Amino acid sequence: MSTALRIGELGRATGVDVETIRYYEKAGLLPAPARSGNGYRAYGPPHLERLAFIRHCRALDMPLADIRRLLDSIADPAADCGDVNELIDAQLARVRARLDSMRALERQLLALRARCGEGHRAGECGILHELIAAAHGEACACHRDAAPAPAPQPQRRQP
Incomplete structure:
Protein backbone atom coordinates (compact mmCIF):
# COMPACT_ATOMS: atom_id res chain seq x y z
CA MET A 1 0.00 0.00 0.00
CA MET A 62 -20.98 7.32 20.51
CA PRO A 63 -22.26 10.70 19.33
CA LEU A 64 -19.97 12.74 17.10
CA ALA A 65 -19.71 15.48 19.73
CA ASP A 66 -18.27 12.96 22.17
CA ILE A 67 -15.91 11.60 19.54
CA ARG A 68 -14.67 15.14 18.94
CA ARG A 69 -13.93 15.49 22.66
CA LEU A 70 -12.08 12.16 22.64
CA LEU A 71 -10.02 13.30 19.66
CA ASP A 72 -9.22 16.50 21.54
CA SER A 73 -8.00 14.38 24.46
CA ILE A 74 -5.79 12.36 22.14
CA ALA A 75 -4.31 15.61 20.84
CA ASP A 76 -3.43 16.64 24.43
CA PRO A 77 -1.83 13.54 26.01
CA ALA A 78 -0.81 15.47 29.14
CA ALA A 79 -4.43 16.40 29.95
CA ASP A 80 -6.33 14.68 32.74
CA CYS A 81 -8.50 11.81 31.48
CA GLY A 82 -11.44 12.67 33.74
CA ASP A 83 -13.36 14.00 30.74
CA VAL A 84 -12.83 10.69 28.94
CA ASN A 85 -14.22 8.80 31.93
CA GLU A 86 -17.27 11.11 32.03
CA LEU A 87 -17.93 10.53 28.33
CA ILE A 88 -17.83 6.76 28.75
CA ASP A 89 -20.00 6.93 31.88
CA ALA A 90 -22.59 9.00 29.97
CA GLN A 91 -22.52 6.52 27.09
CA LEU A 92 -22.99 3.63 29.53
CA ALA A 93 -26.01 5.43 31.01
CA ARG A 94 -27.53 5.85 27.52
CA VAL A 95 -26.95 2.17 26.71
CA ARG A 96 -28.45 1.05 30.02
CA ALA A 97 -31.54 3.21 29.45
CA ARG A 98 -32.00 1.63 26.01
CA LEU A 99 -31.56 -1.85 27.52
CA ASP A 100 -34.26 -1.07 30.11
CA SER A 101 -36.54 0.12 27.32
CA MET A 102 -35.86 -3.02 25.28
CA ARG A 103 -36.61 -5.25 28.30
CA ALA A 104 -39.95 -3.47 28.80
CA LEU A 105 -40.69 -3.94 25.10
CA GLU A 106 -39.84 -7.64 25.44
CA ARG A 107 -42.29 -7.99 28.35
CA GLN A 108 -45.01 -6.30 26.31
CA LEU A 109 -44.42 -8.60 23.34
CA LEU A 110 -44.40 -11.68 25.58
CA ALA A 111 -47.70 -10.61 27.13
CA LEU A 112 -49.13 -10.00 23.67
CA ARG A 113 -47.91 -13.39 22.44
CA ALA A 114 -49.58 -15.07 25.41
CA ARG A 115 -52.96 -13.82 24.16
CA CYS A 116 -53.14 -16.39 21.40
CA GLY A 117 -52.33 -20.06 21.14
CA GLU A 118 -51.61 -22.10 18.05
CA GLY A 119 -54.18 -23.29 15.53
CA HIS A 120 -56.68 -20.44 15.68
CA ARG A 121 -58.09 -18.61 12.73
CA ALA A 122 -57.16 -14.97 12.25
CA GLY A 123 -60.68 -13.94 13.28
CA GLU A 124 -60.14 -15.63 16.65
CA CYS A 125 -56.54 -14.52 17.18
CA GLY A 126 -56.04 -12.88 20.55
CA ILE A 127 -52.94 -11.07 19.29
CA LEU A 128 -54.85 -9.45 16.44
CA HIS A 129 -57.74 -8.55 18.77
CA GLU A 130 -55.31 -6.92 21.20
CA LEU A 131 -53.54 -4.98 18.43
CA ILE A 132 -56.86 -3.77 16.99
CA ALA A 133 -58.02 -2.72 20.46
CA ALA A 134 -54.79 -0.80 21.02
CA ALA A 135 -55.17 0.90 17.63
CA HIS A 136 -58.60 2.12 18.79
CA GLY A 137 -57.12 3.57 21.96
CA GLU A 138 -58.21 0.80 24.30
CA ALA A 139 -55.64 -0.46 26.77
CA CYS A 140 -54.37 -3.72 25.42
CA ALA A 141 -53.53 -6.53 27.83
CA CYS A 142 -49.91 -6.40 26.81
CA HIS A 143 -49.73 -2.91 28.29
CA ARG A 144 -51.85 -3.72 31.35
CA ASP A 145 -49.67 -6.70 32.30
CA ALA A 146 -46.22 -5.27 31.61
CA ALA A 147 -44.44 -2.31 33.07
CA PRO A 148 -44.62 0.69 30.76
CA ALA A 149 -41.67 1.27 28.51
CA PRO A 150 -39.77 4.48 29.17
CA ALA A 151 -40.34 7.18 26.59
CA PRO A 152 -37.74 6.90 23.83
CA GLN A 153 -35.10 9.59 23.84
CA PRO A 154 -34.93 11.36 20.49
CA GLN A 155 -31.44 11.16 19.06
CA ARG A 156 -30.24 12.53 15.78
CA ARG A 157 -28.30 9.71 14.21
CA GLN A 158 -25.18 10.94 12.48
CA PRO A 159 -23.09 8.96 10.02
Missing part, protein backbone atom coordinates in the same frame (compact mmCIF):
# COMPACT_ATOMS: atom_id res chain seq x y z
CA SER A 2 1.39 3.40 -0.94
CA THR A 3 1.53 6.21 1.57
CA ALA A 4 -1.04 8.34 -0.23
CA LEU A 5 -4.56 6.95 -0.50
CA ARG A 6 -7.41 8.30 -2.55
CA ILE A 7 -10.76 8.69 -0.83
CA GLY A 8 -12.18 5.45 -2.23
CA GLU A 9 -9.13 3.52 -1.08
CA LEU A 10 -9.40 5.08 2.38
CA GLY A 11 -13.07 4.13 2.48
CA ARG A 12 -12.37 0.53 1.52
CA ALA A 13 -9.49 0.28 4.00
CA THR A 14 -11.67 1.45 6.90
CA GLY A 15 -15.13 0.31 5.83
CA VAL A 16 -16.40 3.90 5.84
CA ASP A 17 -18.52 5.25 3.00
CA VAL A 18 -16.93 7.99 0.88
CA GLU A 19 -19.77 10.43 1.65
CA THR A 20 -19.27 9.82 5.36
CA ILE A 21 -15.56 10.56 5.01
CA ARG A 22 -16.43 13.86 3.31
CA TYR A 23 -18.91 14.60 6.09
CA TYR A 24 -16.28 13.95 8.76
CA GLU A 25 -13.92 16.32 6.94
CA LYS A 26 -16.58 19.07 6.79
CA ALA A 27 -17.40 18.49 10.47
CA GLY A 28 -13.72 18.86 11.37
CA LEU A 29 -13.34 15.33 12.74
CA LEU A 30 -10.97 14.35 9.98
CA PRO A 31 -8.36 16.88 8.85
CA ALA A 32 -8.45 17.94 5.24
CA PRO A 33 -5.96 15.93 3.22
CA ALA A 34 -3.34 17.33 0.91
CA ARG A 35 -4.26 17.43 -2.75
CA SER A 36 -2.23 15.65 -5.37
CA GLY A 37 -1.19 17.37 -8.59
CA ASN A 38 -4.39 16.23 -10.31
CA GLY A 39 -6.57 17.60 -7.47
CA TYR A 40 -7.42 14.28 -5.85
CA ARG A 41 -7.41 14.06 -2.09
CA ALA A 42 -4.25 12.33 -0.85
CA TYR A 43 -4.80 10.67 2.52
CA GLY A 44 -1.94 9.38 4.64
CA PRO A 45 -1.53 6.95 7.54
CA PRO A 46 -2.69 9.55 10.13
CA HIS A 47 -6.02 9.85 8.28
CA LEU A 48 -6.35 6.08 8.19
CA GLU A 49 -5.70 5.79 11.94
CA ARG A 50 -8.03 8.66 12.84
CA LEU A 51 -10.83 7.38 10.63
CA ALA A 52 -10.48 3.87 12.10
CA PHE A 53 -10.73 5.44 15.58
CA ILE A 54 -13.86 7.39 14.61
CA ARG A 55 -15.42 4.30 13.07
CA HIS A 56 -14.75 2.27 16.21
CA CYS A 57 -16.31 4.96 18.39
CA ARG A 58 -19.36 5.07 16.09
CA ALA A 59 -19.61 1.27 16.40
CA LEU A 60 -19.91 1.91 20.16
CA ASP A 61 -22.79 4.27 19.22
Whole structure:
Protein backbone atom coordinates (compact mmCIF):
# COMPACT_ATOMS: atom_id res chain seq x y z
CA MET A 1 0.00 0.00 0.00
CA SER A 2 1.39 3.40 -0.94
CA THR A 3 1.53 6.21 1.57
CA ALA A 4 -1.04 8.34 -0.23
CA LEU A 5 -4.56 6.95 -0.50
CA ARG A 6 -7.41 8.30 -2.55
CA ILE A 7 -10.76 8.69 -0.83
CA GLY A 8 -12.18 5.45 -2.23
CA GLU A 9 -9.13 3.52 -1.08
CA LEU A 10 -9.40 5.08 2.38
CA GLY A 11 -13.07 4.13 2.48
CA ARG A 12 -12.37 0.53 1.52
CA ALA A 13 -9.49 0.28 4.00
CA THR A 14 -11.67 1.45 6.90
CA GLY A 15 -15.13 0.31 5.83
CA VAL A 16 -16.40 3.90 5.84
CA ASP A 17 -18.52 5.25 3.00
CA VAL A 18 -16.93 7.99 0.88
CA GLU A 19 -19.77 10.43 1.65
CA THR A 20 -19.27 9.82 5.36
CA ILE A 21 -15.56 10.56 5.01
CA ARG A 22 -16.43 13.86 3.31
CA TYR A 23 -18.91 14.60 6.09
CA TYR A 24 -16.28 13.95 8.76
CA GLU A 25 -13.92 16.32 6.94
CA LYS A 26 -16.58 19.07 6.79
CA ALA A 27 -17.40 18.49 10.47
CA GLY A 28 -13.72 18.86 11.37
CA LEU A 29 -13.34 15.33 12.74
CA LEU A 30 -10.97 14.35 9.98
CA PRO A 31 -8.36 16.88 8.85
CA ALA A 32 -8.45 17.94 5.24
CA PRO A 33 -5.96 15.93 3.22
CA ALA A 34 -3.34 17.33 0.91
CA ARG A 35 -4.26 17.43 -2.75
CA SER A 36 -2.23 15.65 -5.37
CA GLY A 37 -1.19 17.37 -8.59
CA ASN A 38 -4.39 16.23 -10.31
CA GLY A 39 -6.57 17.60 -7.47
CA TYR A 40 -7.42 14.28 -5.85
CA ARG A 41 -7.41 14.06 -2.09
CA ALA A 42 -4.25 12.33 -0.85
CA TYR A 43 -4.80 10.67 2.52
CA GLY A 44 -1.94 9.38 4.64
CA PRO A 45 -1.53 6.95 7.54
CA PRO A 46 -2.69 9.55 10.13
CA HIS A 47 -6.02 9.85 8.28
CA LEU A 48 -6.35 6.08 8.19
CA GLU A 49 -5.70 5.79 11.94
CA ARG A 50 -8.03 8.66 12.84
CA LEU A 51 -10.83 7.38 10.63
CA ALA A 52 -10.48 3.87 12.10
CA PHE A 53 -10.73 5.44 15.58
CA ILE A 54 -13.86 7.39 14.61
CA ARG A 55 -15.42 4.30 13.07
CA HIS A 56 -14.75 2.27 16.21
CA CYS A 57 -16.31 4.96 18.39
CA ARG A 58 -19.36 5.07 16.09
CA ALA A 59 -19.61 1.27 16.40
CA LEU A 60 -19.91 1.91 20.16
CA ASP A 61 -22.79 4.27 19.22
CA MET A 62 -20.98 7.32 20.51
CA PRO A 63 -22.26 10.70 19.33
CA LEU A 64 -19.97 12.74 17.10
CA ALA A 65 -19.71 15.48 19.73
CA ASP A 66 -18.27 12.96 22.17
CA ILE A 67 -15.91 11.60 19.54
CA ARG A 68 -14.67 15.14 18.94
CA ARG A 69 -13.93 15.49 22.66
CA LEU A 70 -12.08 12.16 22.64
CA LEU A 71 -10.02 13.30 19.66
CA ASP A 72 -9.22 16.50 21.54
CA SER A 73 -8.00 14.38 24.46
CA ILE A 74 -5.79 12.36 22.14
CA ALA A 75 -4.31 15.61 20.84
CA ASP A 76 -3.43 16.64 24.43
CA PRO A 77 -1.83 13.54 26.01
CA ALA A 78 -0.81 15.47 29.14
CA ALA A 79 -4.43 16.40 29.95
CA ASP A 80 -6.33 14.68 32.74
CA CYS A 81 -8.50 11.81 31.48
CA GLY A 82 -11.44 12.67 33.74
CA ASP A 83 -13.36 14.00 30.74
CA VAL A 84 -12.83 10.69 28.94
CA ASN A 85 -14.22 8.80 31.93
CA GLU A 86 -17.27 11.11 32.03
CA LEU A 87 -17.93 10.53 28.33
CA ILE A 88 -17.83 6.76 28.75
CA ASP A 89 -20.00 6.93 31.88
CA ALA A 90 -22.59 9.00 29.97
CA GLN A 91 -22.52 6.52 27.09
CA LEU A 92 -22.99 3.63 29.53
CA ALA A 93 -26.01 5.43 31.01
CA ARG A 94 -27.53 5.85 27.52
CA VAL A 95 -26.95 2.17 26.71
CA ARG A 96 -28.45 1.05 30.02
CA ALA A 97 -31.54 3.21 29.45
CA ARG A 98 -32.00 1.63 26.01
CA LEU A 99 -31.56 -1.85 27.52
CA ASP A 100 -34.26 -1.07 30.11
CA SER A 101 -36.54 0.12 27.32
CA MET A 102 -35.86 -3.02 25.28
CA ARG A 103 -36.61 -5.25 28.30
CA ALA A 104 -39.95 -3.47 28.80
CA LEU A 105 -40.69 -3.94 25.10
CA GLU A 106 -39.84 -7.64 25.44
CA ARG A 107 -42.29 -7.99 28.35
CA GLN A 108 -45.01 -6.30 26.31
CA LEU A 109 -44.42 -8.60 23.34
CA LEU A 110 -44.40 -11.68 25.58
CA ALA A 111 -47.70 -10.61 27.13
CA LEU A 112 -49.13 -10.00 23.67
CA ARG A 113 -47.91 -13.39 22.44
CA ALA A 114 -49.58 -15.07 25.41
CA ARG A 115 -52.96 -13.82 24.16
CA CYS A 116 -53.14 -16.39 21.40
CA GLY A 117 -52.33 -20.06 21.14
CA GLU A 118 -51.61 -22.10 18.05
CA GLY A 119 -54.18 -23.29 15.53
CA HIS A 120 -56.68 -20.44 15.68
CA ARG A 121 -58.09 -18.61 12.73
CA ALA A 122 -57.16 -14.97 12.25
CA GLY A 123 -60.68 -13.94 13.28
CA GLU A 124 -60.14 -15.63 16.65
CA CYS A 125 -56.54 -14.52 17.18
CA GLY A 126 -56.04 -12.88 20.55
CA ILE A 127 -52.94 -11.07 19.29
CA LEU A 128 -54.85 -9.45 16.44
CA HIS A 129 -57.74 -8.55 18.77
CA GLU A 130 -55.31 -6.92 21.20
CA LEU A 131 -53.54 -4.98 18.43
CA ILE A 132 -56.86 -3.77 16.99
CA ALA A 133 -58.02 -2.72 20.46
CA ALA A 134 -54.79 -0.80 21.02
CA ALA A 135 -55.17 0.90 17.63
CA HIS A 136 -58.60 2.12 18.79
CA GLY A 137 -57.12 3.57 21.96
CA GLU A 138 -58.21 0.80 24.30
CA ALA A 139 -55.64 -0.46 26.77
CA CYS A 140 -54.37 -3.72 25.42
CA ALA A 141 -53.53 -6.53 27.83
CA CYS A 142 -49.91 -6.40 26.81
CA HIS A 143 -49.73 -2.91 28.29
CA ARG A 144 -51.85 -3.72 31.35
CA ASP A 145 -49.67 -6.70 32.30
CA ALA A 146 -46.22 -5.27 31.61
CA ALA A 147 -44.44 -2.31 33.07
CA PRO A 148 -44.62 0.69 30.76
CA ALA A 149 -41.67 1.27 28.51
CA PRO A 150 -39.77 4.48 29.17
CA ALA A 151 -40.34 7.18 26.59
CA PRO A 152 -37.74 6.90 23.83
CA GLN A 153 -35.10 9.59 23.84
CA PRO A 154 -34.93 11.36 20.49
CA GLN A 155 -31.44 11.16 19.06
CA ARG A 156 -30.24 12.53 15.78
CA ARG A 157 -28.30 9.71 14.21
CA GLN A 158 -25.18 10.94 12.48
CA PRO A 159 -23.09 8.96 10.02
